[in-house]
Amino acid sequence: MxxxxxxxxxxxxxxxxxxxxxxxxxxxxxxxxxxxxxxxxxxxxxxxxxxxxxxxxxxxxxxxxxxxxxxxxxxxxxxxxxxxxxxxxxxxxxxxxxxxxxxxxxxxxxSGINPMGTYYRRMAQLIKLAVGMQMTPADYQRLTGRTGNPDTAEVVFYLGCNVLRTPVIVFSLMDILDAIGADYAMLGGASNCCGIIHLKFQGDAPGSEAISRRTVDKLADFEPEKVLHWCPSCDLEFGETVNGFKEYPFDFEHISHFLVSRLDSFRDRLQPVPGKVALHRHDGGLGIDNSVETLLAAIPELELVDIEEDAHFTYTCGPGGLSNVEDMREQAHRATMTSAVAHDADILATLYHTCHRDLCGLEDQYPVEVKNWTAILARALGLPEHEDRYKSIKLHTELSAVLEDAQEFMQMHGLDTTTVAQMLPDLMAGRERGTSVW
Ligand code: SF4
Ligand code: SF4
Known part of the structure; x- marks a missing residue:
């Protein structure tokens, strides 16, 4: 070919x-x-x-x-x-x-009938809102690669766009990379998209080409051996959909695989995390759930329990995956939560940011804590736990409590409280079904 x-x-x-x-x-x-x-x-x-x-x-x-x-x-x-x-x-x-x-x-x-026609603009707005409610401008600059990067790095931790909505995942991973002594630079945010939104949602191949070329060039500027990506959609886009179009002067690897490859260098430092953990899985041929399982299984006193869910149904909970069959979304999430409870899990470990966004909003309906696997691994490494502000916001039932929690960050970002208060009810609709937009 x-x-x-x-x-x-x-x-x-x-x-x-x-x-x-x-x-x-x-x-x-x-x-x-x-x-x-x-x-x-x-x-x-x-x-x-x-x-x-x-x-x-x-x-x-x-x-x-x-x-x-x-x-x-x-x-x-x-x-x-x-x-x-x-x-x-x-x-x-x-x-x-x-x-x-x-x-x-x-x-x-x-024809003006694309239901996803403005998805990129919408996504960028949602990221801006989530960032403005959960992190400092300085952290945002660092996560998007604008400050704090070395000129060159052995690896680049490439976030894609949407994980910025759940900063707890990114902060945990950065702590883990620091703890294992990785030499890395950061790149992420909507302006550093892999191009999947333009291509598969909006049908804009030239737009996709422009943004992915720019992203690959920025990644290449660090002269890395490896680019560690987080998002499974970036993985599919670069590794399958547009693979072969542009040469990548580095290897792409999912960060979970990278951590497994380094596991022997930090296995002895893993501290006990007592309790039963149910891992929420997706296959999609990416093997990421297997790597995460390997990492969690290495943690002393952590018992992994299998739950009944269909890891083969979709490669992710997010857009392009489970959200493409919106009518199945709530049912799939409830099956996951119900099974975790039936197996006496203390923690349901979410796999990706999209899974976390949907499942953490159900935590107040099921007696199981919802935590991303990155936070569990960080805890095992003795690293300070970052507050999961996204989950806190999602679980608030009063809008005033959300705004109060986020006030400090909103002020730093110049976000207007009235505007946010008007937007949130629509964005949060469906939270109690695990299907909200935000
Ligand atoms: S399996 Fe599907 S893609 Fe492959 S040859 Fe048959 S119809 Fe074509
Ligand atoms: S949903 Fe069906 S067509 Fe799409 S990747 Fe899965 S098996 Fe293939």
Whole structure:
């Protein structure tokens, strides 16, 4: 596949990939048969002929002709990746659907009917709000890579955009990197996006190319050996969707894998964290949940308990994953919480920031503490615990309590209390169902 000349634009690259994928696809339907979205989650797709469903996607990529069933599959794909191993032609159906989704969103944007058409602007606003309520401007400058970085670093800790909404995760990871003596620089925030929002949500391939080129160039400026990413969506975007378009002069690695590779250097320093921990998992072929399990299992007196949830249903709780089947979101979260309680877990360890955002808001309904795995590992390393301000805000039932908690930071950022008070009820709606926007 990669012996062909490298296209000069991302759009041309994706066109080339689409041609290769659809030429190789025999429309056997095996990918549809194993897809977890097809079935209980989407009865109309379950009732359809798998050959027809995937055939519609192939036709769309080849001719632009659309049909409702294939449109539905494309838009409800949760990125589980179950289809990849099932394909007898060894092609990647998830990539095929990603490219189809980007084209579909472009058509919807052109017609003014893209439900995700302004997602990037909206996301940047939400990040600004969350940052303005939870951290100092100096911390924000550091996390986005504007201050405090060395000129070069062995590794760059690349945050992507959205984890800035849950600073407790970032602060814990920075403490862990410091504690194990990593030589690292930071880069993150909406202006350093991986490009997935522009490409797969807004259908804007040129916009995606521009922002991801800029991000990769900024990462390369540090001359790192490795870029440690956090977000599974960045992982999929750089590692799969646009992989092969631009050369990366460094290795990408998820920070959980990096920590596992260094585990022997800090295993002896891990202090007991007594109690039962249920790990909330996603697979998606990324192996991140396995690395996190390895890290948690190394902590003395921490007992990992298995819970009943479908780690194979989606690669993340967030947009592009579980949120693509919004009708399943509450049910999936309640199943996770219920199972953690049934297994007597003291802590439900969330995997990603998106999982944490949804699940921590349910903590007041279930007798189990919701904590991200990074905070548990930091505790085991004897590091000071950062307050989970995001969870505190989410669990407040009175708006006045939220504003009071966040007042100090809002003043530092010049956020207007009245404006925030007007925005929050809408953003928090669904909190008690684990489905809020914020
Ligand atoms: S990635 Fe998952 S949800 Fe998407 S098509 Fe493949 S199996 Fe289905
Ligand atoms: S399993 Fe592979 S060859 Fe069969 S329809 Fe899906 S993508 Fe095409």
């Amino acid at each position: 990669n012996e062909m000349p490298r296209p000069v634009t991302l759009e041309a690259h994706l066109d080339q990939q689409a041609r290769l994928l659809t030429d190789a696809c025999t429309s056997c339907g095996k990918c549809v048969e194993v897809c977890p979205v097809v079935g209980e989650a989407t009865p109309a797709l379950a009732a359809a002929d798998p050959v027809e469903v995937v055939g519609g996607v192939v036709r769309y990529l080849q001719t632009g002709a659309r049909n409702d069933l294939s449109d539905s599959w494309i838009q409800r794909c949760t990125g589980s990746g179950e289809c990849i191993a099932a394909c007898p032609e060894s092609i990647n159906p998830r990539l095929m659907l990603s490219i189809a989704l980007s084209r579909l969103r472009a058509e919807q944007s052109a």
